[in-house]
Amino acid sequence: xxxxxxxxxxxxxxMSGADLQGCVNDVTNMLDILLKYFGFAAKDIRxxxxxxxxxxxxxxxxxxxxxxxxxxxRLLFHYSGHGSQIVDQDGDExxxxxxxxxxxxxxxxxxxxxxDDDLRALFANLPKGVNLExxxxxxxxxxxxxxxxxxxGLPSVLSFKPRFLAPPVDIACRADEDMEVRRLLKGNNPMNxxxxxxxxxxxxxxxxxxxxxxxGAFTYYLCKHLRDTQGNTTRAELxxxxxxxxKFNDFSQIPQLEAPSAEKKKKMME
Numbered sequence: 001x002x003x004x005x006x007x008x009x010x011x012x013x014x015m016s017g018a019d020l021q022g023c024v025n026d027v028t029n030m031l032d033i034l035l036k037y038f039g040f041a042a043k044d045i046r047x048x049x050x051x052x053x054x055x056x057x058x059x060x061x062x063x064x065x066x067x068x069x070x071x072x073x074r075l076l077f078h079y080s081g082h083g084s085q086i087v088d089q090d091g092d093e094x095x096x097x098x099x100x101x102x103x104x105x106x107x108x109x110x111x112x113x114x115x116d117d118d119l120r121a122l123f124a125n126l127p128k129g130v131n132l133e134x135x136x137x138x139x140x141x142x143x144x145x146x147x148x149x150x151x152x153g154l155p156s157v158l159s160f161k162p163r164f165l166a167p168p169v170d171i172a173c174r175a176d177e178d179m180e181v182r183r184l185l186k187g188n189n190p191m192n193x194x195x196x197x198x199x200x201x202x203x204x205x206x207x208x209x210x211x212x213x214x215x216g217a218f219t220y221y222l223c224k225h226l227r228d229t230q231g232n233t234t235r236a237e238l239x240x241x242x243x244x245x246x247k248f249n250d251f252s253q254i255p256q257l258e259a260p261s262a263e264k265k266k267k268m269m270e
Contacts, residue, residue, distance in 0.1 A: 071129030083138030
């Protein structure tokens with residue numbers, strides 16, 4: 001049985017005004033969890049942060065992650081950074097006609113992004129029995145507006161930055177032009193892995209100041225509850241606890257767990 005993980009965190013973006021503050025801390029937090037509670041060794045884990053987290057480097061490391069995988073291997077991909085949406089290119093998004101994307105350091109709106117279709121293509125042919133966990137702490141959609149809330153440990157309300165990049169006007173217009181055509185297309189969205197997402201597809205994920213440091217709110221509480229249980233909890237119980245912590249601390253995002261019912265009952269990275 002092999003263990004392999006890719007952890008990506010991007011605070012610094014080439015795109016003006018897009019920088020975040022908690023994504024690199026998310027990576028170190030997840031690294032600590034994997035080493036202490038899930039039997040990973042340092043040699044099993046690849047890390048990309050900031051300027052090194054280009055599309056090319058991320059795709060190369062993702063290829064490394066899935067290469068030569070076999071039954072009972074444990075694979076994990078964690079991404080903390082901006083997310084956004086583009087018009088669905090192949091008709092497989094029947095609900096909102098949009099593809100979700102994650103945004104590398106060198107993000108642009110023409111081709112330098114990684115879509116849910118790109119990830120699906122990489123993961124679709126994994127052999128039966130491979131345990132793949134995908135953890136995304138980014139916005140799947142949203143307005144790009146800033147929200148206000150009380151952050152634990154601070155005496156006053158603090159502005160946090162949603163992890164969402166709003167498309168520029170010309171890209172947004174393409175969505176309007178193509179929408180009627182997209183309604184006529186059909187497809188499906190099969191999944192053969194477990195996905196932990198930081199929010200619903202119409203919400204933002206918070207990049208927030210919590211207990212003395214910047215973190216992704218979702219990753220922070222995910223790691224907190226994994227530490228509290230020393231990794232000995234089911235996925236369903238884990239997502240329940242993370243949701244409760246976010247709600248208690250006044251975050252509006254609702255994390256999602258996508259997996260067959262039987263998989264939800266298993267422990268993370270089992």
